[in-house]
Structure formats: C-alpha cells, structure tokens
Amino acid sequence: MTSHRFAFIGKRIVQTIPLLLVVLVAVFSMLKLVPGDPARQVAGPRASEAQIAVVREQLGLNESLPAQFFGYLSRIVHGDLGMTANGALHVSDVIRQNAPVTALVLSITIVFTALIAIPLAMLASHRPNGVIDRGLQVMATFGVGIPTFWMGIVLLAVVALPTGAFPTGGWGDTFAEQLRASTLPALALSISVAPILFASLRSSIIEVKRSDYYTAARAAGVEGSRLIRKFVLRNAAVPPIALLAALTTILLSGVVVVEATFGLPGLGQTLVEGAKKRDFNVVQGLTLLFTVCVVGVNLLGDVLIAIVDPRVELS
C-alpha cells in the first residue's frame, strides 16, 4: 500500500468521528424525547414519588444537559449501558449473552448471500440481457419483494416441519445444534438480501467486461480463473463494497425479524421485547450498538475500497 492510501484511510477515520458524535447525541436525545417525565416513564406506572425521585437522580436528570451528555459518554466508554428495567441485569451483560446468536445468524446469512449472489451474478453477466440474465433479474426483482418474516414461515412450513431436520424455534447448547437453528433463519434473510448484491455485482461485472483493461488483459493472454479473480472480480467488487453499509442496515433490520419468526434468543428479540416492556436502557443500548456497527462497517467499506480498487480517487 502506498502512503496515499494510508492518508486516505486516516482521513476517513477522522471524518467518522463527527458522525459518531452526532449519532451519540441522537441516541442520548431519545431519553429527552420521551413524552412526559422520563423518570416516571423509566420507573414504570406503579412507582411511588420517592422511587421516581431516585430514578431521576440515577438518570442524572437533575444536572444540566451537557453534563448529562458527558456523563452518558463516559459511562458508554466504560461499557456501562445501565441496568434493565427490573434492575436485575446489566444491559451490557444481556448484550454479551445474546450477541453470539445474532452474530452466528448474520455470519451464515453473509455466507449464503455470497454463495447465492456471486455465482448467479457471474452467470447472468456472461450474456447480458440473454434469456438466463433476464430470468435471473426477474427472480431478483421478486425475491427482494418477499417479506423476510413470511419467507421464514414458508421455510418453517415447507422444510422444518415436514422433514424435522431443523428446529422450529429456540437455540441449542452445542455448536452443531446452534448451526442447525441458524440455518433456516439465515436462508430466509439471505433470500431478501442476495438480490441486492446480485444486481449490484451483475452490473459491475458487465461494466468491467466492457472496459479496456479487460480487453487488454485478454489480449495479453490472461485466461481462466486468473482472469476472473485478478481482473473481473477484483474490479467488480468495488460497487458492492460501497453498498456494504446499506446492506448492513438491511441485514440488521432483517435479523430482528427472523429472530422473532424462529424464536431465537438474539439481540433482535431483546430489542423487540425491550420495546414492548418499555425497557429504556435495553432499547437505547441496542440502538447505539446497532448504529455503531453500521458506522463501523461503513468505514470498513471505505478502507476496503482503498485497498481493493486500483483506481481509488485519493481526494
């Protein structure tokens, strides 16, 4: 890597800091936006005035706004996201406990998505606008319109229930059980994500194949898998990598839904349950976590582009 690339990456990291700060302010403001008295909301409907006063003190609501924000910031830096509404658990522990479920489902989803989208995009771009290409495009168009939760239910009805090969809900103790429990949710999710990756990759492969350097490489005798790997996929990967952050938001939204469909004890379920029980710290903590993930992946995408793209604009 040249020093230009390092400078570009460094600049992007610095540019991310203000965005992260604004996101933090936004998540922090959630508490301020609660209609009525936030302390009363957090304490719950049956709390006495004294209990509400305690909660108000705990939330630091008696201090000035900037002081509250910096207090919030310093707690986050120390990994303290507060307690759950019933006061029994640290939100950070709940997250630590449930995160592996979501992480496994997302990982398998990414593998499935790549396995579906990459070969099909290569197939479709072989003859642009040919019969296969058009067929695949129409399939992608319909695939993206199928609601993820409904796809999950169809998989439950068509695969899990008749064959008994996959559980219809719940997690598992061993890794093998957990893999099995994650397979169908991941498949349901990748069916709605793969079309987006497919469409992006398909058009970028077609563009690469029309380019001069591809013609030059072929004329120079580069062939077979080397041609595909070094010239086609590497160059064609740039637009899909630029999509990474957007795909991440879709994946994180989708995983919330499939976790509900398959009854998986992951972060999505924690979030939904938290919202239903009006558990403020849980929802705030998870909103922050998910959003920081998106910002992080966005940055990662830019860094990847700087590494992968031979023509990266270093401005």
Add this chain to the structure above:
Amino acid sequence: MTEQALMEVMTAAANPRRGASRLRLLDPALIGAVLIAALIVLALVAPMVSGHDPALNNLAQRLQPPSGQHWFGTDQFGRDLFTRVFVAARIDLLLGLLGALIPAVIGIGLGCAAGYFGRWVGTIVLRLADVIQSFPNYILVIALVLLLGPGPKSFLVGAAISAWVTYARLVRGVVLRIRSNDYIAAAQAAGLGHRRVLTRHVLPNALPQAIVYGASDLVLSLGFLCSLSYLGLGVQPPAIEWGQIIAEGQTFLRTQWWISIAPGLAIIYVGIAVRLIAVGMERRTTE
C-alpha cells in the same frame, strides 16, 4: 448507492430486449394499475361477497380448512380468513402508501433545496442523511415505539424520519444536473424568483425519477409495515392487518398452514402490481 442498486433490482424488467419493446400490446403500468384497482374493490366489498363479518367470532367454526363456505378457511376464533385478508388490504394499502408518500414529500423538498441552493443547505442535508442512514430503519422505529407506543403512528413517524434520504439524494442529483443547464440561468436572468424557477423548471424535471423510486419504496414501506405488525409493534388488534394475521397463524403452522400463507401472498401480489407500475413508468421516463 443503495438507491441505485435497489432501483436496479426493483425495475430489473424495465429494459426489455430490442424489438420486444415495440410489441407494446400490454403496458405494464396499466396491468399493475388494474391489479391494484381489483384489490381495492375487493377490499371494499369482500364482506358482502363472502357474506361473513371479518371480526365476527364463531368458535364452532374455528381453524377450518378452505371450503365452499370459507374460501380461505377460518382462524382460531372462527373468523372468515378470505374476508379478513381482503379487508386487511384497506389498512395495509393506505398506511403503506402514506409510509412512502410522506417521506417522498419531505425528501423531494429537501433534495430540491439541497441541489438548488447548494453550498451549506446542501451540506446540512447530506450530513443529516448520513446520520439517518446510520440507523437501520427497523431499529429506529422500534426505538420510536418506546417513545410513542406501538401503532401506526410510530411507523409513520419512523418512515418520515428514515425514508426521505433516498428521495433527497435522488432529487438533489437531478437538480444539480439541470441547474447547470442554460435555461435555468436564463429563467433566473429573466427575473424569475426562486419559487417560480423551482416549481416551474426544476421540479418537473426532478419528479419523474422520484416517482419511479417511490413505487419501489411503496413496496419497501408495505413490507416494513407488515413486519412491524408481525412483531406486534405496528397495527394493533382489533384492526385487521396482514402482518398480524400471519403472526397469529404461525401458532397453527403445523396443522393450519394456510392461515399464514394467504396474507403473505397478498403482500407479494401488491409488490408485483406496484413493480409493474414502476416498470411502466420507468419506460416512459427513459424514452
């Protein structure tokens, strides 16, 4: 970037092969419009057609399979599913449309402002868009549910906050492109005010693309609404809604799978119809 990829997926069938496009016996926009119109009519008359009240419990008839009396079967309270699925279209179509329309108006407005006035207005809008796009939209709405409570209000506010971004980026791009054209400079030189230039010259050029995207966004909006209701955070009973019927039916998936399947097919039906309209419009704007 997202918008481009999404647009591409959504309107993939929009670029027909040469020759095929000359055979325009069937306009996709027209087919789509007819499909939607048929659904709206059925949504309004379904109780009369089936002769069942969508909200009437009949425990003697609970969990019946599809039959001559109950075309889609019945649910766990013995309510007629055919009637419920079509009556649900009323709420789903209305809220789905609003979930796309409200952000469209906001986004087109902000996009015009960002592109036309440029400089710091543009910068503010784009930075705001960056922040909004860092929040996955489901997570944003679930956080809103905490503030506003479950229901259509959270969905609509969430859509208004999150979905305008794409419209704004799209419209800003178009406005930037046409602003450099001579006729805008000529119009300004002729003494036309900002408002007149915007409404007479800029907006009519920026609108077609936004409308085509809007059709795709409508599909996303509907899926979003149904997902939220499925999670129990969107439309609440006794209102009848597809996502909710699917969630209720999931309990009986082993034996009465049709309960959850029918509303999902309805969602896909709307998706196909709306996308046909988008394809038709896309063809018109590209010509």
